[in-house]
Amino acid sequence: MFRSLDAQALSAILAAGTVRGLPAGRVIFAQGDDGLTCHSLLEGRVKIVQARPDGNQSVIRFIGPGEMYGTVAALMGKPFPADAVAVVDSVEVYWTVATMRQLMARYPEVAMGSAASAGARLFEMQDRVGEMAGEKVEQRIARTLMRLVQQAGRKTPDGIEIDFPITRQELAEMAGSTLHTVSRTLAAWDDRGITGSARRRIIVRKLDALVDLAEPA
Amino acid sequence: MFRSLDAQALSAILAAGTVRGLPAGRVIFAQGDDGLTCHSLLEGRVKIVQARPDGNQSVIRFIGPGEMYGTVAALMGKPFPADAVAVVDSVEVYWTVATMRQLMARYPEVAMGSAASAGARLFEMQDRVGEMAGEKVEQRIARTLMRLVQQAGRKTPDGIEIDFPITRQELAEMAGSTLHTVSRTLAAWDDRGITGSARRRIIVRKLDALVDLAEPA
DNA sequence: CGCGATATTGACAACGCTCAACTCACGTGG
DNA sequence: CCACGTGAGTTGAGCGTTGTCAATATCGCG
Known part of the structure; x- marks a missing residue:
């Protein structure tokens, strides 16, 4: 999603956020937490897991390097609808929502990119609903x-x-x-x-x- | 999704599109068609239906007055992932993608609104995937x-x-x-x-x- | 009035979940 | 270095929920 940005813009965007390592098993954010941060994975793998009232849980999706997560909830000012957990040792960047909004205003590609990825996920989820149905x-x-x-x-x-x-x-x-x-x-x-x-x-x-x-x- | 617009802007937006009546049962767009139009329902009810390879179909959702549909696919330049069918006599407005892009540039509320609704639907679909799972x-x-x-x-x-x-x-x-x-x-x-x-x-x-x-x- | 779409109900079979016991790999600590 | 414990995976048996098949009832529309 950062592919269309030049190197200079990219490093500015990285600099605006915080980079940190995540040991395997680390919970990055939890279902129900206020969505105050936007995340992007640089390295490793993260799973998005939704706990269900009956005690079982369902894995919504796995996130790979370059993908964003938590962003839709944060931008909408909603609580995170699921947990995010590192499945292997990983590295991520995260930004506050406010910072992300500024970045999106300054680099429209960022806004475009996350809209496109949200759209793609919407389609994927619709497909899955259809599949699970029958x-x-x-x-x-x-x-x-x-x-x-x-x-x-x-x-x-x-x-x-x-x-x-x-x-x-x-x-x-x-x-x-x-x-x-x-x-x-x-x-x-x-x-x-x-x-x-x-x-x-x-x-x-x-x-x-x-x-x-x-x-x- | 048009709530935050004043009357003047609203009528300009309506004027940029085409309003038409839809008899019950009418197929508005079909799964696989190129997504070239964005739609909004003014009156009535529309169902979004996905045909599955095994011949069965699954109803993704029902659209009510004021809601948009077909928009995400159109903006992403993808084929529609499902059929849209009027379940009762209805009235809709539709725009070409190009027009919609101009409207979004001119009235950022429109862009915001459809992003928000796409986000809400993404959450809804994620919930449904979780539910269907267990x-x-x-x-x-x-x-x-x-x-x-x-x-x-x-x-x-x-x-x-x-x-x-x-x-x-x-x-x-x-x-x-x-x-x-x-x-x-x-x-x-x-x-x-x-x-x-x-x-x-x-x-x-x-x-x-x-x-x-x-x-x- | 008759036909098609919609809905109801019963019998039956099977897919896959639950429960349960066991094996295997790996890491840890004595 | 081996014993042990824990997490992961395997496998079997039984049964319940739910889909399949089938027949019939009802409603509305043309």
């Missing part, structure tokens, strides 16, 4: 994996690997299922050579097969 | 009804009525279920005096009971 669990897991591949896939000689550690539990919370079903499903896919999974690591070996699984009959 | 059907139907009450509730001596005709099929497509289950559920609620439903009409008699149903044990 599809079977296996298809939802397949789609979830496909999204992860797109957002965090790293090519290896063996296939495409999700480039951060993810548990079956988390995958289940994204797909709207349980870690048991995810475990069984992945085991079956591993047997068929579609994926290769180990402790907190997943490799997709046959992306086309995964696409087939996502599209029903 | 909740049981009855809870999802309850939440769906609550949303409809908020968006299109009209007070009557008997309770709060959804002010446009809605089928059980549509309710099912919003809640991610089947019309059969919705029918059974509504029948049970009717018996308990929580709702009163008739052909294409739903009245909520005990909103608090509905809220209880939405929150699991």
Whole structure:
């Protein structure tokens, strides 16, 4: 989202905020907190998690380097609707809302960029609502994996690997299922050579097969 | 979203677009069409429906008077991600993207307003993803009804009525279920005096009971 | 008046969740 | 260096919720 800015503007923008390291597991902001800061990830991986009244939680999305988070809530003056947690050691910049508003006024690209990213996420969420509505669990897991591949896939000689550690539990919370079903499903896919999974690591070996699984009959 | 504009600006904005009537059932734009127009509803009710590959469809949301639709896709230069269909005879204004951009430049309130509404919808969709992930059907139907009450509730001596005709099929497509289950559920609620439903009409008699149903044990 | 759209209801099957027991990998501390 | 504990993953059995199939009832509109 900062791609269209020249180096000078970029460093000015960075200088206006605060850069800090985040150890794995660190809670960056919590659901219900007043949205007073805008964040952008420089390095690592952050998950956005929504706690539900019944005690379960659902992973809304993973944030990668270059992406913004917490920004929409902050700009709207609303409380954060979810937690943000670093899943690996990471580095982020954050700004106060006031600063972000000034930056947006001074560099319209920043405003444009975050509007575009909010729009893209809106579409993604609408798609997900549609998917969760009618599809079977296996298809939802397949789609979830496909999204992860797109957002965090790293090519290896063996296939495409999700480039951060993810548990079956988390995958289940994204797909709207349980870690048991995810475990069984992945085991079956591993047997068929579609994926290769180990402790907190997943490799997709046959992306086309995964696409087939996502599209029903 | 036009609330903060004075009368003069408002009529200029209206004059820049085209006003037209929409008979019930009319398709305003279709999923996959290039997003070349921005729309706002003046009167009536429009549903946004996403067709899924398996042939089923899911109702993303209902649009009421004063709300914009199709705008995010148009501004991003993307195809519309869903159909828009008038559910009752309605009246809308629409603008070309180019015109909308000029209006946004001239009246920043317009830009602000649509950003805010996009943000609100993003939150709503995130909530829905969370809900669909773990909740049981009855809870999802309850939440769906609550949303409809908020968006299109009209007070009557008997309770709060959804002010446009809605089928059980549509309710099912919003809640991610089947019309059969919705029918059974509504029948049970009717018996308990929580709702009163008739052909294409739903009245909520005990909103608090509905809220209880939405929150699991 | 008749047909299509909408809704109701029952029987049945199955998908996937819940509960439960167990294995395995890894890191930590004695 | 090994024992232990904890977090992650696997696997099995049983059952409930909910979708599928099917038949019928009702309402409205043309």
